[in-house]
Amino acid sequence: MIPIDPSTHPSEPDASASHPGAPDASAPHPRPSHPHPRRPAPGAVPPRVRWAALALLPILAASILAATSLGAAAIPLDEASGYTWAAITGAHLPREQFTDYTVVTSIRLPRALLAALVGAGLGALGVAAQAMVRNPLADPFILGISSGASVGAAAVIALGALASWGVYGLSIAAFASALGASTIVYLLARTKEGLAPTRLILVGVVLSFGFQGLTSAIVFFEPRGEAARTVMFWLLGSLGGASWSHIPVAAGAVVITVVVLFSRARVLDVLSTGDAASLSMGINPKTVRTQLFVLVALGTGVLVAVSGTIGFVGLVIPHIVRMVVGPAHRAMVVLAPLIGAILLVWVDVFSRSIVPPRELPIGVVTALLGVPIFVLIIRSSRYVYGGSR
DSSP states (O other): OOOOOTTTSOOOOOHHHHOTTSOOTTSOOOOOSSOOOOOOOTTOOOHHHHHHHHHHHHHHHHHHHHHTTOSSSOOOHHHHHHHHHHHHHTOOOOGGGHHHHHIIIIIIHHHHHHHHHHHHHHHHHHHHHHHHHTOTTOOTTTTSHHHHHHHHHHHHHHHOTTGGGGGGHHHHHHHHHHHHHHHHHHHHHEETTEEOHHHHHHHHHHHHHHHHHHHHHHHHTOOOHHHHHHHHHHHTOOOTTOOTTHHHHHHHHHHHHHHHHHHTHHHHHHHTTOHHHHHHTTOOHHHHHHHHHHHHHHHHHHHHHHHOOOOSHHHHHHHHHHHHHOSOHHHHHHHHHHHHHHHHHHHHHHHTTSSTTSOOOHHHHHHHHHHHHHHHHHHOTTOOBTTBO
16 A cells, blocks of 8 residues: 555645635634523522512502592592691692691501501511411411400400500500410410421411410300400401501511512522422521511511501402512512502502491401402412412
């Protein structure tokens, strides 16, 4: 075989040499002119959720402003807005407008703000309760907290307990009773492995019946019919006693609840996958569940103390948000308080306007509204909770 000298063998012509316009293979490839869109960081709020929140904020503000105008005696919206602005700026008003000014700034405005805060708090606490026990039927009241608060409220209204505390006696007694009920539930539901979700629900439901029986006994032995009626009205939820002194307390509870849940949203996502998966990812479900229980107990105790028992808001709102944006807790914590606030503001307007001058308990309206909504959500073919239909 004759060896072939590479230096004398004709080589294949260089494409770059024969085609001056061809790109140099050794040159670095240029970056594409249209890079792929940057993905949001893990746990970040999706853009559509941010836009939805920005759209809901002005709706909430308009709802609160409209609530100051609507009621048994309607006040024109422009006048109600003027009274609100005068209260903020301290502007002088004519003497003949003093009555309407007082109605707007001392009665309707604090009531609308408290309705928004209670609705926001119940929406956020509903998300926390369902994440804590991983149960679609969980709400802030399933743990027996509200039933325990009703015992203290009934004792104040019917028996005159804490009469020396004046108008604050009812709220103080309800909050103290709620904390007492929470402590009993925690002690009975606790195991060596922490708070078992199923056991927590069972203990809460059983104690709720016990507290309700005790409240009924207090009402039954109360000879004054008006006191019994007041207790029942409070048990069904009412914002009739709203005042400016309630706003800072409720606002503090709601802000703390939302901030804590938002900061722990990623942990809640992991907790929803199960205890075994949580442990494998370095999250202790026992600790997280205990923290959530304390948060739900304190938040529910504060809200029940200022508004009574308002059902279905904490149950239905998380399901509505979950059906729209999915199970990610960061998105749910952003939208659930806003939707809950808007809902309860309008429910309160309806309850005090439908049968003037009387007032319908808010819990009646939320139940009549929440039951069909919940049924429609459950029957929806698109709705999924916990990976099962």
